[in-house]
Amino acid sequence: MSTIHLPTQGGRFHVWGRADRLRAAREGMDGSPDRKAFATLTGIGRNTVAKYERPGNEAQSRAYVATWAAFTGYDFHWLWTGEEPGDGEPDASWAPCDSNAQPADTRPQLHLLAAA
Numbered sequence: 001m002s003t004i005h006l007p008t009q010g011g012r013f014h015v016w017g018r019a020d021r022l023r024a025a026r027e028g029m030d031g032s033p034d035r036k037a038f039a040t041l042t043g044i045g046r047n048t049v050a051k052y053e054r055p056g057n058e059a060q061s062r063a064y065v066a067t068w069a070a071f072t073g074y075d076f077h078w079l080w081t082g083e084e085p086g087d088g089e090p091d092a093s094w095a096p097c098d099s100n101a102q103p104a105d106t107r108p109q110l111h112l113l114a115a116a
Helices: 018-027 035-042 046-053 062-072 076-081
Strands: 005-007 013-015
Touching (some): 035 046, 035 062
């Protein structure tokens, strides 16, 4: 399983667990909602959000992590395992995405007018 290693003070490294990824995903949302706001938004209990973000207490419910992924825009597989999705090649699908994406279709729209 792949993990993310970030340098910390004194040259030591912190290994990201699922709790770290879930917290980072929540904090990466527009407006960076606190735990209470995130719980209200997702329907996940506030105590559950706090428990899932507590280091060393890895989330057990795939359904909650799937909800987390849906609301934050992060890839479920990355949140659950820490591995990049697909074949290990970098893939934009695990990064935050626009939750209100608009079609990029710039073709002129055809309007049919009924004969009067």
